[in-house]
Amino acid sequence: MKMTQRRSVLQGLALSPLVMAPALSRAVAKDAGKLTISDMDVVHVLVSKRANGNGNWTLPRLKTATGLTGLGDASQSLNDDQTLVFLKRYIDMLRGRSAFDVEWFRRAVAPICAQNGGDYGRTPAAVAASAVEQCMWDIQGKALGVPCYELFGGRIHDHVRVYANINRSTNDRTPAGFAANARRAVDAGFNAIKLAPFDSMPHGLTDRTEIRKFMDSGIAAAEAVREVIGSERDLLVDAHSHFGLQDGLTLAKRFEPLKLYWLEEVTPRDPVANLAAINKAATMHTAGGEGIHGVKGFYPYVKAEAVDVIMPDVKVAGGMLELKKIAALAEGAGLTCSPHGPASPIGNAAAAHVMATVPNFEIFEFAFGEVPWRSEFVDPPEQVSNSLLQLPDRPGLGYTVNEKVAAKYAI
Known part of the structure; x- marks a missing residue:
């Protein structure tokens, strides 16, 4: 059986502020003049025709009166048009304020996100807010001349x-x-390889014969991948919440011979007791949480021991500071943090900068083979070697958009 360590410090950690970079950033930047936010444009490119158009990249670029810009990733909200509406709303709120006002912005958008999705974060309101917050950190790093990971406590992992x-x-x-x-x-x-082999199965399916057919097919796909990658590489399976409790327990049992690195989101996250029951019974680690917004949204998920590995998405959860807080919540509970992120190089960089500073970081998602021009979309080109993402050491997130590539694939 799995060996996990839990520590009962959740209540205090979940609600206590993290004393981190914003105050220091403001003090250092004071003499350089206030970095007033003035405008925003959006880079929008066609990436994937799969997933009902939910794979395209929507990247806001925040501008300051001093000429600095900051990038963020507002992709995969399920409604790009509405995301653009919320991006405009947020820039109107921020215009004239400092790029260091991250906590002010976090509190200002909290009621908007609550009214438009609550703790579920894959909504235009939450995704747009998360992206703007990323932009603000990118600007801060550039203003201070340091990579973003220096603003979150300094990196303890050379590579992600x-x-x-x-x-x-x-x-x-x-x-x-x-x-x-x-x-x-x-x-x-x-x-390490991950697949989601049950996506052709309709959600809410009740026909027992059909459920068994889709389960058999998905397991066969995972078996085929295991045979190809061998036992020395890690195999991860995402069930995308297609199963109920009893079928989820069956699925976990049937996957035991494949020695999965983890089994992800077998059932919907509500009720959380179902995921907790599967986690308790499973011999492999379980993972999930990609759609949850905010540290308060993660609190009951972590408290219930719903999974061993939490998977906040920097584009969904609230941004980089929220990601750090969520990782700290997980650390206090003895859980590891492995962000969800089939994102652009910008979104991946935002999460990776934070994870480079997180003691309980485990592994991170990379959308393999989606487009051949991915690495060239940014300058410097995104570098992944031997399953390690190399973080640029330039100030901020470290990337600018390659305008020629962006123009070629613009929507």
Whole structure:
């Protein structure tokens, strides 16, 4: 059985502020003049025709009166048009304020996010807010001349380990198709592979014969991938909340021979007791939480021991500061943190800068093979080698958009 350590310090940690970089940043920047936010534009590019158009990149670029700009990732809200509406609303709120006013912004948008999704974060309101917050940190790092990880306590991980999520780049959804794409990921140097082999199964399916058919097919795909990648590499499976409690327990049992690194989001997160029951019974680690917004949203999830590995998404959870707070909440409970992030290089960088400073960081998501021009979309090009994401040491997030590539694929 799994060996996990829990510590009962959740209540105090969940609600206590983290004393981190904002105060120091403000003090250092004081003599340089106030970095007043003045405007914003948006880089919007076509990336994926899969996932009902939910794979495109929406990247706001916040501008200051001093000429500095900051990037963020507002992708995958399920409604890009509405995300743009909220981005405009937020820039109107911020215009004339300092780029260091992260906590002010966090509190100002909290009621808006609560009214438009609550603790569920994959909404235009929450995704737009998360992206603007990322922009503010990018500007802060540039103003101070340091990478963003220095603003979150300094990095303790030189590199950020990533796994190849092959799901969106696998068009042939048969076991052979998944296996072939897994082979490409291995050839590219990845030592951890994730697939989501149950996506063709309708949510809420009740027909027992059909459920068994989809379960068998998904397990066969995972078996095919395991055969290709061998036992020395890690295999991760995402069930995308397709199953109920009893089928989830069955699924976890049937996956035991494959020795998964983790089994992700078997059931919907509500009721949380279902995930906790599966976590208690499973012999492999379980993971989840990609759709949750805010540290308060994660608190009952962590308290119930719903999973072993929490997966906040920097684009959904509230941004970089919120990601740090959520990771600290998990650390106090003896859990590890592995952010969800089939994102652009900008979104991945935002999460990776924070994770480089997090003691309980485990592994991070990388959307493998989605587009051939991914690394060239940013300057300097995004670098992944041997399943390690190399963080640029330039100020801020470390990237600018390659305008030629962005123009070529602009929506």
